[in-house]
Amino acid sequence: MALTAAIVAVGSEMLGLGREDTNGPHITERLLDVGVSTLSRVVVADDRRTLVSVLRAALDTADVVVVTGGLGPTCDDLTREATAQALDRGLRRDPAALDTLRQRFAHYGRTMAAVNEQQADVIEGAILLPNPIGTAPGQYLDLGAERSLFLLPGPPHEMKGLLESDVLPALRERAGGTVIARRQLRVAATGESDVEQIAGPIYSRVDNPRTTILSAAGDVELDFVATDISLEAAQDRADALAREVESALGARVYSDDGRRLHEVVAGLLAEQGRTLALAESCTGGLIAGRLTAVPGASTFLDRGFVTYSNASKAQELAIDPALIERHGAVSEEVARAMANGARRVAQTDVGIGVTGIAGPDGGTPEKPVGLVYIALAGLGGDIVRRCRFVGERERVRVQAVQVALELLRRALLGLPPL
Amino acid sequence: MALTAAIVAVGSEMLGLGREDTNGPHITERLLDVGVSTLSRVVVADDRRTLVSVLRAALDTADVVVVTGGLGPTCDDLTREATAQALDRGLRRDPAALDTLRQRFAHYGRTMAAVNEQQADVIEGAILLPNPIGTAPGQYLDLGAERSLFLLPGPPHEMKGLLESDVLPALRERAGGTVIARRQLRVAATGESDVEQIAGPIYSRVDNPRTTILSAAGDVELDFVATDISLEAAQDRADALAREVESALGARVYSDDGRRLHEVVAGLLAEQGRTLALAESCTGGLIAGRLTAVPGASTFLDRGFVTYSNASKAQELAIDPALIERHGAVSEEVARAMANGARRVAQTDVGIGVTGIAGPDGGTPEKPVGLVYIALAGLGGDIVRRCRFVGERERVRVQAVQVALELLRRALLGLPPL
Numbered sequence: 001m002a003l004t005a006a007i008v009a010v011g012s013e014m015l016g017l018g019r020e021d022t023n024g025p026h027i028t029e030r031l032l033d034v035g036v037s038t039l040s041r042v043v044v045a046d047d048r049r050t051l052v053s054v055l056r057a058a059l060d061t062a063d064v065v066v067v068t069g070g071l072g073p074t075c076d077d078l079t080r081e082a083t084a085q086a087l088d089r090g091l092r093r094d095p096a097a098l099d100t101l102r103q104r105f106a107h108y109g110r111t112m113a114a115v116n117e118q119q120a121d122v123i124e125g126a127i128l129l130p131n132p133i134g135t136a137p138g139q140y141l142d143l144g145a146e147r148s149l150f151l152l153p154g155p156p157h158e159m160k161g162l163l164e165s166d167v168l169p170a171l172r173e174r175a176g177g178t179v180i181a182r183r184q185l186r187v188a189a190t191g192e193s194d195v196e197q198i199a200g201p202i203y204s205r206v207d208n209p210r211t212t213i214l215s216a217a218g219d220v221e222l223d224f225v226a227t228d229i230s231l232e233a234a235q236d237r238a239d240a241l242a243r244e245v246e247s248a249l250g251a252r253v254y255s256d257d258g259r260r261l262h263e264v265v266a267g268l269l270a271e272q273g274r275t276l277a278l279a280e281s282c283t284g285g286l287i288a289g290r291l292t293a294v295p296g297a298s299t300f301l302d303r304g305f306v307t308y309s310n311a312s313k314a315q316e317l318a319i320d321p322a323l324i325e326r327h328g329a330v331s332e333e334v335a336r337a338m339a340n341g342a343r344r345v346a347q348t349d350v351g352i353g354v355t356g357i358a359g360p361d362g363g364t365p366e367k368p369v370g371l372v373y374i375a376l377a378g379l380g381g382d383i384v385r386r387c388r389f390v391g392e393r394e395r396v397r398v399q400a401v402q403v404a405l406e407l408l409r410r411a412l413l414g415l416p417p418l
Numbered sequence: 419m420a421l422t423a424a425i426v427a428v429g430s431e432m433l434g435l436g437r438e439d440t441n442g443p444h445i446t447e448r449l450l451d452v453g454v455s456t457l458s459r460v461v462v463a464d465d466r467r468t469l470v471s472v473l474r475a476a477l478d479t480a481d482v483v484v485v486t487g488g489l490g491p492t493c494d495d496l497t498r499e500a501t502a503q504a505l506d507r508g509l510r511r512d513p514a515a516l517d518t519l520r521q522r523f524a525h526y527g528r529t530m531a532a533v534n535e536q537q538a539d540v541i542e543g544a545i546l547l548p549n550p551i552g553t554a555p556g557q558y559l560d561l562g563a564e565r566s567l568f569l570l571p572g573p574p575h576e577m578k579g580l581l582e583s584d585v586l587p588a589l590r591e592r593a594g595g596t597v598i599a600r601r602q603l604r605v606a607a608t609g610e611s612d613v614e615q616i617a618g619p620i621y622s623r624v625d626n627p628r629t630t631i632l633s634a635a636g637d638v639e640l641d642f643v644a645t646d647i648s649l650e651a652a653q654d655r656a657d658a659l660a661r662e663v664e665s666a667l668g669a670r671v672y673s674d675d676g677r678r679l680h681e682v683v684a685g686l687l688a689e690q691g692r693t694l695a696l697a698e699s700c701t702g703g704l705i706a707g708r709l710t711a712v713p714g715a716s717t718f719l720d721r722g723f724v725t726y727s728n729a730s731k732a733q734e735l736a737i738d739p740a741l742i743e744r745h746g747a748v749s750e751e752v753a754r755a756m757a758n759g760a761r762r763v764a765q766t767d768v769g770i771g772v773t774g775i776a777g778p779d780g781g782t783p784e785k786p787v788g789l790v791y792i793a794l795a796g797l798g799g800d801i802v803r804r805c806r807f808v809g810e811r812e813r814v815r816v817q818a819v820q821v822a823l824e825l826l827r828r829a830l831l832g833l834p835p836l
Contacts, residue, residue, distance in 0.1 A: 006468075015446055015456045016630050017600075017641050028433055038433045039468045044458040050424075050479040054458055057475035061468040182435075212434055223435050278724070284710025285703030288724040292702025293812060295778055303730035306696070306706040306722030308715065312764065316721065316734070346730065360713055394711060 002178060002227075003036045003146065003171065006058035010070035010079050011154060012045040023068045023152075023159050030163060034171050035178035035227060036064060046076040048085075055086035063147050064171060069154030071136035073116040079151055080121050080139075087141075087149075089124040093117065097128055097137060104135055123151075129166045134158040140166060146174065178227050181234035183209075183242035185222040186255040189399075189406040189418060195220045195252075199245045209238050211245075217395045218402025219261065251415045254406070261405045262290040268412040269300035274379075276408075277346035278304035279317055279338035281329065282356040282372060286401050302346045307338065317341025317353075328367065330355050332384045335373035339384075343377045350378040350411070352404050358393045372400045379411045385418060420596060420645075421454045421564065421589065424476035428488035428497050429572060430463040441486045441570075441577050448581060452589050453596035453645055454482055464494040466503075473504035481565050482589060487572030489554035491534040497569055498539050498557075505559075505567075507542040511535065515546055515555060522553055544569075547584045552576040558584060564592065596645050599652035601627075601660035603640040604673040607817075607824040607836060613638045613670075617663045627656050629663075635813045636820025637679065669833045672824070679823045680708040686830040687718035692797075694826075695764035696722035697735055697756035699747065700774040700790060704819050720764045725756065735759025735771075746785065748773050750802045753791035761795045768796040768829070770822050776811045790818045797829045803836060 007028065009021040024041040031038060039062050044054045051070075058065045070079030084091045097120035105112040119136050122128060129138030131153055139151040150167050152159045187195050192215035199222060203211035209226035222245060226237035246253050254264050269276060278288050278301075288304035291297055307313040310329055314321045319337045327333040335353045343351025356372025363369035370391070375384040385407065389399040403418065410417055425446065427439040442459040449456060457480050462472045469488075476483045488497030502509045515538035523530040537554050540546060547556030549571055557569040568585050570577045605613050610633035617640060621629035627644035640663060644655035664671050672682050687694060696706050696719075706722035709715055725731040728747055732739045737755045745751040753771045761769025774790025781787035788809070793802040803825065807817040821836065828835055 013630075015459065016628075017447060017450065017643065018632055018639075019630075020443060025438060029435060032435065038463070039465055040460055040462040040472055041433065042458055042460045042472075045456070047457055047479075050457045053475040053479045054460075057471040061465075061471045210434075212436070214436055221436075225435065280703075280706075282710075283707075284715065284719075285698075285706030285722055285724065286710075288698075288703030289701075289707045292700075292724070292726070293815075295811060297702065298726050301702075301724070302727045303734065304703055304722075304724030304726075306703065306710070306719070306724070308710070308722075309720045312721035315763075345733075393713060397711075 003063040003174065004039045004061075005031050005036050005064040005066060006039055006062035007041045008054060008058055008065065008067045009041075009043045009154075010046065010051060010067060011043075012047075012076070014043045015045055023154070023156060026156070026160070027066055027068070027163060030168060031064075031066075031171070032225065033180050034168055035180055036171055046070065046078055048078050048082055051078055051082040052086045055083055059086060059143075059149070065149045066152065066167065067150065068152045068159050071119065071138075071151060071153050073113075073119055073135070075115075077118070080118070080123065083149070083151060084123045087123065091121045091123060094120050094122045094128065097122065100130075100137075101135060129162050131158055131162060133161060138162045138166065140170070148174075178229065179231045179234045180225060180227050181231060181238045182226070183224045183235075183238040183256065184258050185224075185242055185246055185249070185253050186259075186261070187220045187222075187249060187252045188254055188261045189218055189403045190220060190252050192220050195222070195249065198248050202245050202248060203241060206241060209241050211241070217391070217398040251410065254409055261402060261409070263294055265405050265409050265412070266291055266294035266297060266300065268409065270296065272412060274300060274350060274412065275302050275346075275348035276300055277302050277342040277348040277351050279342035279351065279353040280304065280306050281308060281313070281338070281354060282358045283354045283397050283400050283404070284308065286397055287352065287354070287404055290401060290405070302348050305342060313338065317345060330357055330367050330371060330373065332373050332386060335375035336377070336382065336384050339375035339377035340382070348378070350376065350408065352376055352408060354400055354404055356387075356396070356400060358396045360393060370396050372396065372403075374400060374404050374407060376407045376411055381411055381417070383407060383411070383417050421481040421592065422479075423449050423454050423456045423482040423484060424480035425456055425459045426472060426476055426483065426485045427459075427461045427572075428464065428469060428485060429461075430465075430494070432461045433463055441572070441574060444574070444578070445484055445486070445581060448586060449482075449484075449589070450643065451598050452586055453598055454589055464488065464496055466496050466500055469496055469500040470504045473501055477504060477561075477567070483567045484570065484585065485568065486570045486577050489537065489556075489569060489571050491531075491537055491553070493533075495536070498536065498541065501567070501569060502541045505541065509539045509541060512538050512540045512546065515540065518548075518555075519553060547580050549576055549580060551579060556580045556584065558588070566592075596647065597649045597652045598643060598645050599649060599656045600644070601642045601656040601674065602676050603642075603660055603664055603667070603671050604677075604679070605638045605640075605667060605670045606672055606679045607636055607821045608638060608670050610638050613640070613667065616666050620663050620666060621659060624659060627659050629659070635809070635816040669828065672827055679820060679827070681712055683823050683827050683830070684709055684712035684715060684718065686827065688714065690830060692718060692768060692830065693720050693764075693766035694718055694768050694770070695720050695760040695766040697760035697769065697771045698722065698724050699726060699731070699756070699772060700776045701772045701815050701818050701822070702726065704815055705770065705772070705822055708819060708823070720766050723760060731756065735763060748775055748785050748789060748791065750791050750804060753793035754795070754800065754802050757793035757795035758800070766796070768794065768826065770794055770826060772818055772822055774805075774814070774818060776814045778811060788814050790814065790821075792818060792822050792825060794825045794829055799829055799835070801825060801829070801835050
C-alpha cells in the first residue's frame with residue numbers, strides 16, 4: 001500500500017496578488033519519486049485558527065504531512081505552536097538548539113534578539129533537523145502506524161536541502177521498496193489531439209506506467225511514470241511503454257530525455273559541425289533567442305537577421321525588391337529568398353527564413369492573421385512550408401519558431417520534411 | 419469586518435506531474451477585488467475521505483467557501499456527495515435540473531447515459547446556478563451568519579462565467595460596500611532592495627493601501643491595493659500612495675499602468691516616430707523578440723542583427739576587425755561600434771549594441787561571466803554602460819535586455835542616463 005501525503009505551505013504572502021507557492025508542487029513531484037502520492041496541497045494564511053484546522057484535516061487524512069514555512073522568528077511565524085496544538089502536544093525550548101542559534105548570530109557578529117528564541121521551540125517527541133543554510137531548523141515527528149510529520153523552513157533553497165537530506169530518505173525506506181521511474185517523449189509542430197489519437201490507444205491500455213499528456217504552443221509532452229519494486233524494473237516498465245508509443249509516433253518524437261526542441265537542434269548542429277544563419281520577420285528574433293539560450297551557441301550560429309522592414313530584407317539578404325513587390329513580403333517566394341539570402345550572405349551550411357502575419361492587425365482575406373511561411377535552404381534541400389496558426393500574436397510566433405526548429409531538426413537528421 | 423474565504427479545487431489530475439490549479443489563484447484575485455481575503459487555498463484529490471475532511475476545515479474557518487471541480491458525471495466526481503456529507507445535509511435529485519440536462523443532450527442529438535443524472539443532485543437548501551456553457555450547474559448555499567458556500571464547475575471558462583455572474587455579485591453586496599482599487603508601479607534595471615530602501619519607509623507607514631513588492635530579473639513591481647467604501651475613494655487612496663512612492667523613486671519608475679518595459683519603449687518609439695536598429699550579441703535576439711511582441715512593431719523597428727560571430731560583426735555592422743582584435747569582442751569599444759554600426763547601416767534614429775559573456779563558460783579573470791557592455795547611439799547621445807550581472811545564463815541575458823530597454827527609454831524621454 002503506497003503512502004499518501006498532505007502538503008501545507010504556511011504564509012499569507014502566498015495568498016496575495018500574483019504570488020504562488022512553489023514549494024508544494026516541488027514536494028509533490030519529489031514525493032512521487034519515492035512512491036508517495038499527494039492527496040491534498042494547501043496554502044494557508046498566518047492565522048492560528050485556520051492553520052490548526054488545516055493541520056488537523058491533513059493529519060486526519062494522510063500518512064505523511066509536510067509543512068513548509070512559518071518557522072521564522074516573528075510573531076507571524078505560527079507553525080510550531082499551531083502544529084503542537086493540532087497534535088495536542090506541548091512545546092519545549094531546546095537548550096542545544098538555542099546554543100546553535102546563539103552561535104550563528106555570534107558568528108555574524110550580531111546579538112540575538114529575544115524574539116529569535118522561539119526558533120528553538122520543539123514539539124514534544126520531535127527530532128530537530130539541522131538547517132545548514134538558515135536559522136530555523138526543521139522538525140520530524142514519528143506519529144506511529146507509518147504516519148509522520150515534517151516541518152520545513154519556507155525559503156525554497158532551505159526547504160529543498162532538508163527535503164533531500166531528511167524527508168526523502170526517511171520516506172524512501174518507509175514506502176516499502178516501491179520505486180518510481182519516468183520517461184518523457186516530446187513532439188513538436190503536431191497538435192495534442194493528433195498525438196493523443198496515435199498514442200492514446202497504446203498508453204490507455206495500461207495503468208502502470210501512468211501516462212500524462214501536456215501541451216504548449218507547438219509542443220506536446222508525454223510523461224510515463226512507472227512504479228515497481230526496483231529502480232531497474234520501474235525504469236524498464238516506463239521505457240517499454242515509451243518505446244512502444246515512440247515507434248507509433250515515429251519521426252515526430254524529437255526527444256526522450258527531457259531536452260527541449262532548441263536544445264536538441266543546437267546539439268545536432270554542434271555535433272555535425274554545421275553552421276546556421278537566420279532571417280526572421282514575424283518571429284522577430286525569437287528563433288535566435290531560443291538557440292542562443294544554449295551555452296556554446298557561437299559554435300553553430302553565425303548570425304541572425306531580424307528583417308522587419310522591406311528595405312532591410314532587400315539590403316541585408318540581397319532580395320530583389322521586385323520580388324517583394326510582386327508577391328508581398330508574406331509569401332512563399334520571399335520566405336525562400338530570405339532563407340537563401342541569409343545562408344549566402346553568412347556562408348553557412350543552412351539558412352532559415354520566416355515571414356508571416358502574427359496579428360492582431362495586418363490580415364487580409366487572402367493573407368489572414370496566422371499565415372506564416374517558413375523556409376529552409378541548404379543541407380541538400382530547399383523547403384518552404386505554408387502554415388496557418390491559430391491564436392494570439394505570441395502564440396502564432398511561438399508556433400512558427402517550433403515549426404522552423406522542427407524543419408531544421410528533420411533536415412539535420414535526413415528525415416522526411418514536415 | 420472583511421469577509422474571509424477558503425478555496426478548494428477538487429481533482430487528482432492537479433496533483434500530478436507538472437500540473438497546477440489555475441482556478442484558485444484566479445478566484446483569490448477576484449475575491450480581493452470585492453474585499454474578501456483568502457485564508458486558505460487547497461488542491462485535493464478525488465478521494466472522499468480527504469475531500470470531506472478538507473471541506474470541514476474550510477467551513478470551520480472561513481466565511482465563504484468556494485469549491486471548484488468534481489461536478490461532472492463520472493464516479494470520480496465526488497464534490498456534491500462530499501459537500502453534503504461535510505455539511506450533514508442530504509442530496510435530492512432536482513426534476514427541473516434533470517430536464518435541463520436531458521434537453522441539452524437531446525439538443526446535441528445524444529441520449530443521456532444514467533450516470534449523468536447525478537449532475538442534477540442538489541444539496542439540501544442549495545440554489546442551482548445555471549451554467550450556460552457546460553452540463554454541470556453550480557450550487558449556492560446560504561449558511562446563515564454571513565456564511566456561504568459555492569460549488570463551481572472545474573473547467574476554467576465555466577468557472578469564470580459563474581464566478582462573475584453569481585459569486586462576485588453576491589459577495590460584493592455582502593462585503594458591505596467595501597471596494598478595492600489598485601495601482602501598480604514598475605521599475606527596471608534597479609535591484610529589489612534598492613527599490614525597497616527608497617519606497618519601504620513610505621509604504622510601510624500605512625496599512626491601507628497594502629503594498630506588495632515583487633521582483634524578476636531586472637524588473638521590480640510595486641502593487642498598492644486600497645479598500646474604501648466607494649471605488650473613487652479606494653482609487654484615490656491607492657493613487658495617493660503610489661504618487662508619493664513614485665516621486666521618491668523619480669525617473670526610475672517606467673510604468674504606472676501595468677505596462678511592461680518593452681511595451682512602454684515601443685509606445686514611446688511609435689509616438690515619437692523614431693526608428694530603431696539593434697545589434698545583439700550575448701542577448702541573441704531577445705531584445706528584438708521582446709519589442710516585436712508589441713503589435714505594430716514594424717512602424718519603429720527597422721531591423722536587428724544577431725552578430726554572434728566576429729565575421730558577422732565586421733561584415734554586417736562595418737566594424738574594423740582590428741578594433742575587435744585589439745579590445746576583444748566583449749568590450750566598451752565594440753559595443754559602441756555595434757550600436758553605431760547598426761544605426762548607420764539601417765539609417766535609423768537610434769542604434770543599440772549589446773556584447774557580453776552570458777556564461778556558463780567563456781569567462782576570464784579580466785572578463786568574467788556576467789560582464790555585459792550595452793551601448794546606445796543616436797538621439798544626441800553615445801552611451802556605453804558596463805554591467806556585471808549575477809546569475810545563470812538566461813538571467814544574465816534578461817537583465818541585459820532590461821538595461822538596454824531602460825537606456826533607450828531614458829534617451830527617448832530626455833532623462834539622465836542610467
